[in-house]
Amino acid sequence: MKRRTAITAAGALGAAAVAATPALADDLAPRASAQPPFLRGADISSLAKSEDYGGTYMWSDGWREDAVRILAKSGVDCVRLKVWVDPADGYNTKEQVVAIGKRAKDAGMDLLVDFHYSDTWADPGKQHKPAAWEGLGLAGLEDAVYDHTADVLAALRDAGASPGHVQVGNEINGGMLWPEGRYDRWPQLARLLTAGAHAVRDTAPGAEVILHLAEGGDNGAFRWFFDNAESHGVPYDAIGASYYPYWHGTLTALQSNLDDMARRYGKPLYVLETAYPFGTEDRDGAGNLVSDPEPVSGYPASYQGQSDMLWDIAEVVKAVPNGLGRGVFWWEATWTAVEGNGWDPADPGSGNAWENQALFGYDWRVTWALNTLGNL
Numbered sequence: 001m002k003r004r005t006a007i008t009a010a011g012a013l014g015a016a017a018v019a020a021t022p023a024l025a026d027d028l029a030p031r032a033s034a035q036p037p038f039l040r041g042a043d044i045s046s047l048a049k050s051e052d053y054g055g056t057y058m059w060s061d062g063w064r065e066d067a068v069r070i071l072a073k074s075g076v077d078c079v080r081l082k083v084w085v086d087p088a089d090g091y092n093t094k095e096q097v098v099a100i101g102k103r104a105k106d107a108g109m110d111l112l113v114d115f116h117y118s119d120t121w122a123d124p125g126k127q128h129k130p131a132a133w134e135g136l137g138l139a140g141l142e143d144a145v146y147d148h149t150a151d152v153l154a155a156l157r158d159a160g161a162s163p164g165h166v167q168v169g170n171e172i173n174g175g176m177l178w179p180e181g182r183y184d185r186w187p188q189l190a191r192l193l194t195a196g197a198h199a200v201r202d203t204a205p206g207a208e209v210i211l212h213l214a215e216g217g218d219n220g221a222f223r224w225f226f227d228n229a230e231s232h233g234v235p236y237d238a239i240g241a242s243y244y245p246y247w248h249g250t251l252t253a254l255q256s257n258l259d260d261m262a263r264r265y266g267k268p269l270y271v272l273e274t275a276y277p278f279g280t281e282d283r284d285g286a287g288n289l290v291s292d293p294e295p296v297s298g299y300p301a302s303y304q305g306q307s308d309m310l311w312d313i314a315e316v317v318k319a320v321p322n323g324l325g326r327g328v329f330w331w332e333a334t335w336t337a338v339e340g341n342g343w344d345p346a347d348p349g350s351g352n353a354w355e356n357q358a359l360f361g362y363d364w365r366v367t368w369a370l371n372t373l374g375n376l
Helices: 009-019 047-052 067-074 094-106 137-158 186-203 219-231 251-265 303-318 368-374
Strands: 039-043 078-083 110-115 165-168 208-213 238-242 269-274 325-330
Touching (some): 039 110, 047 094, 078 094, 078 325, 094 137, 137 165, 186 208, 186 219, 208 219, 208 269, 219 238, 219 251, 251 269, 251 303, 303 325, 303 368, 325 368
Parallel strands (some): 039 078, 039 325, 110 165, 238 269, 269 325
């Protein structure tokens, strides 16, 4: 399955040379289709804070440029941005999503909005309600989900940056807005998901509604969730999966799950989050979540290993039956080691444990995998 690509520093430098030509700096014509057959995506939720704290981004030859334009010129055609309700640091709110979303649209890219329905990280292990939503009860939570979703999407629409794709919840294996929307309260969870989907339909009617789970190699978890979503009448258009190869099973397990999802539900499928390290060094003293020199056998933590893993994940998605494998998104492509831009929005001193999995290296220059992503 694995293809050892010929994507090297020379390939990345070629893209940089084009970008460095002043006459071409603003020559970014939109792509012919707003929703291409296979999305080459990047989550850049941390970018606004990184830039505010001094983060810089460069091509492989050292030419410095706006990160959004580097992504676009590299071939990335969709950015993903998460939304928190009232985070402690004031980032990942409607204001930043609109600002970065507008930049992405101006660079010719599409937008995927990822609603967490929380003030902080929402994932399979935690789905905490926003503080302002405590005590609302189920009906009040339905209204809050609808109003918050519609408010953000209306602001994007008014800015000329309506998204093509919207996630109602983030990694919702265990449900969302606990305890009311927990996994063991499916009738209530279905009402909350439906409220979000209706807000998308009403405010961004051209957008695809995506339900997103973690553990992309766990077919049993996906079957259980989407069988329940179907039986409870949740409206949705596509299925999203997180797949981190050092945590979520083999590439074969991912293939088996995505193939089964395609045959069982007939919906488009995306790997909405993936990543792999380009090295093992720790730059900010926080320690890296993945520090093994070869996290998956045959794929070293190197520029080449990062590129190869991305290519092989994309090959799995492209092989999904009936053309239903529709794209791959690299998670937090721009989250480099910038002091102040750490994990915990409530702790300015927290570090970034993801720095070695960005698509920009320790020298702030593009890694080979960015060129790979743009050429999938």
